[in-house]
Amino acid sequence: MKPKRAADSDDLDDFFAEPDPGHASRRFGPDDELGEDDFDAEPGERVAARAAEDDPDDDPEATRSLDAEEQPDDDDEDSILGLGEQSQRGAGSRWKSVIAVLLSIAIIGGGGYFGFQKASQAWTSFRGVDYDGAGDESTSVLVTIREGMTITEIGDTLAANQVVASSRAFVRVASGDGRSNSIHSGTYQMRQHMSAQAALDVLVDPANLATNLVTVPEGLRDSEVFTQLSQMTGLPVSDFEAAAKDTDALGLPDYAQDNVEGYLFPETYTYDPADSATDVLAKMVDQFKQVAAQEDLVDKAAALGRSPHDVVVVASIIEKETTNFDYGPQIAEVFYNRLDKGVKLQSDATVIYANNMSGRITTTDEERAIDSPYNTYVTDGLPPGAISNPGRDALHSALNPTTGDDMFFVAVNPDTGETKFAATEEEHAANVEEFQEWCRANADRCDEED
Template identity: 45%
Template sequence: MDNDGRLDWRKVGYHARSAFAVLLSLSIIIGGGWFVYDRANDAYVAWRTADDYAGEGTGEEVQVLIPRGAGVNQIGDILVEAGVVKSIKAFRKAAQESGESDQLSYGRFNLTKELPAQTAFEMLLDPENMVVLTVTFPEGTPNSQQWDIITRDLEVPADAIAAAAANIDYFDLPEYAEGNLEGFLFPSTYNVAEPPNPSWIMASQVRQFKTVAERLSLEGRAEELGYTPLEVVTIASIVAREVSTPTDQPMVAGVIYNRLAQGMKLQMDSTVHYALGKYGKVTTTAEDRANPSPYNTYYHEGLPPAPISNPGLTALEAAITPATTDALFFVTVDLDTGETRFAATAEEHAANVALFQQWCQANTGRC
């Protein structure tokens, strides 16, 4: 405004030009700063990711196997090879800075490709990402069939299994086992470390047998029954092969003890199958039963010299607590339902065998 109260446009223009100059200077300063920041940030990201990935990975899943005893560098190398991390250096740095590198475990893990090393490290520590390998041995499975399962399910060569089993001193067997693995490879489901080692698997089974035997007071119960612990395990191994229904197993054990007490041959087809290494059918032929193997209880009186299978908990319980019965015979009359009938006389048994034969005639090739 001039002295007359009117706008002085020259002064307005002057101040406007000054304000514009200030705003222009600020914009140049701010713009230049943003430019510098943007360039600096790009340089930092480039530096940071030169040996590492950024982001959350590609989403493409990959499994990696970390062997037992692998160190941080070896694990990093495996992850680089699998496309999980970009460099061993980045993984080693993440492990060192975490202070938890000693928590890394061996095994198989589900990961994602192109992960930041820190993320990959954290995923390896998370048990949710571990792939647990298992193997299952059914009750009453002889050693030879257990080893077939290991070969089939874990892809372990048969010769490697045979070599492991031959090294008896490796296994902490009970003294009463007398060096027999048969009967002492407890049937159950086991977690298996990778790569699968048959010696470790069998050692775990022996440990589990000893745990169960101690819980059952097997040695003490055997003494009360008047048998050695090995004989009781042998009886349990026959029980496990003859019937799989837990409620029938004490009765089968009772039949075995009764026949032994009376000096009768056991005449168990399961012992013939073991002697011949023939499985798949429940019956035997006259030629089979004439085999002189010490395991053939049609040919020899008394128990086989050692177990014929690996009994589980229910069969071992049956062997140490047999049913009180006068039965001397039994036969499973229906292989589908497992129905088993017991008899105290040969006449009753013959009638039960006739029922079994009827079932076999109706189910050709099953017996």
Template identity: 45%
Template sequence: MSAKFTDNDGRLNWRRLGYYARSAFAVLLSAAVLIGGGWFIYSKANEAYVSWRTADDYIGEGTGEEVQIMIPRGAGASDVGVLLMEADVVKSAGTFRKVATRSGKWDQVQSGRFKLTKQIPAETALDMLLDPENAVRLMVTFPEGLAAQRQWAIMDRAANADIGLTAADMAEAASDTSIYQALPGYANGELEGFLFPSTYEVGEPAVASHLIGTQIGQFNRIAEKLELVEGAQALGTTPRNIVTTASIIAAEVNNPDDQPMVARVIYNRINQGMPLQMDSTVHYAVQDWGTVSTTAEQRANPSPYNTYVHKGYPPGPITNPGESALNAALNPAETDALFFVTVNLDTGETKFAATIEEHNANVAEYQAWCQANTGRC
């Protein structure tokens, strides 16, 4: 026991012990009051700071709930701030405007659709708009060898619903071709054949005429790359006939290796005065692509596009060919073949023949495949 708490004779001095105990308790009580008061003051100050900080802005990482925002072309920081506030991305449109304009980065924000998170700070929202990873790109793919009408039908598919264009919108935009200044002169004011098949990014808000104009522009770039006009002259034909030939090739065969052979078959038949007799032209004439083969009634259709009835080229393209078909039309294979038939629709195997006897044997093979695959032909 410490000498503080004992008398000279070594006995415990309770009065002295009580005095020190009361003193220690007073110190502990004072410390507790100070600490408790400090914590209370800190809590109130922090509460006031958070309240002030969040009055016009969110803090933290947001709710995690994703939302898509469409920024129109030409929208200013105030306009975008309102859009973000209405979607509960930011708390204040004014705060976003201040953050965006003071950042020096506002001019880097693009129009279009973006993925953002709800209830995030204005600065975070700006950063997300500047990040290309958050851009939602609307894409549409037009396969090779489809007529314009069939291309436009793609816009009605559920997968393209976000684009906001319909087949009717596309048809209406195509009704006046005079607005498409880039359309080649040899198109004769017609879009068929010049709506280049590819995958395109569609800007928002989507405009049908803009998409059509982009396709025409892509056709022109490919035509220039392939030297289409010069190539037609070298073959002794017209650029329009090249595109028409390519449009038939694209409809008849998919394998790029077969396409130059089909091109030569077309030229051989034209040069010998034979009718082309291509089922693809009949499909176009009757506007029915539901089957591979055609019926006797369809092949008797008087349309000028029906190459069973009319010799020579149809009046113009019947599909929109891609680069491989255009290249094949400009660079036909060397062969004396006058006939061809795809004998297996699964593999695309196509056989060529120079005589009708050979061709009939190939047709028999095709018919046998059709019999083994009911409903496919």
């Protein structure tokens, strides 16, 4: 769906004509993932309309509630966008500066299509493009509006989730519509690629607040997912176990090898009380496929010389090995280096899975000796399937490994997730000693000083 302009200006229309159709632009996924912390505010609590960005102590007029009688003039874009008198006087020079900067971006960006893309994206943000219509029926997304959000923050959230084309388009529409005062905090089921007006129409109607929400966190194995879903929906665990076996009905990707483990994407979902276990799991599989497409799973896996399934398995191990995904790509590097050199992965996370344990940091010699294809201390290569259902961060890490010679890693501080890497056993031994020091200081957290 092609965006339309929300502001009229012809300064760069020729420059920003459509690029060569042979060059497809990349579609980016939402930056924000919903978690349990996003639902602190009770649905129905009114969003306090705060002023956008300025310090009220510096300028009392810069901050005011949208409840105030004075509303911006629909035809005065500068007032809607919060431009002061001085800014309005300098509008002409500002346009010249913006045009110069955008042209510079095109040049600095290397020219050609990629230079065009950078400048076009900057111009899109500045102008506040908008979509037409009520959005794509096939691309729904849950958006959480927190109590106290400004109109700008709401616009940013909508844009980040691809609901609207730009935050500025939403700000323009919402700032000129008194109904914005009635936006309530809570979670809304919305479509992607909606016009700003259509998005506002959804948010101002409390009937659109999502109910019957189910949140599945990252890193759960299938049995844990089924238990949680059963508790939230009232459906028996056995229903989910049976539904998981009918992979065709769930729409599982062919590369998943008829195993839902790893493909039940952790997210917050709405469910209808009439939904069956198959309906619920199918939503999770569909969400995985959407995220996989956004992350370009198939093509990036091929570029790494891996199958999509192998990447999902690696992601599932990364999900359990770290709580700090700043280290995720480097952990992926270690795993791929060991696979390429025929060295066993020796991941404690796989041992914990093979022994059907949870909540453990370390493992014992006996546990590491278990005869299981999932025990990477005794088997070569990857486990036959995922050991958890990974989230976006873990999947992104598995698809974007760093490049280097590291062969070992250890989380030296499990509380912070601080992780150290090594290319040699000697370096790794020093890092392990640092972890053991942490264990000695946290004896109740470690089962064995490895």
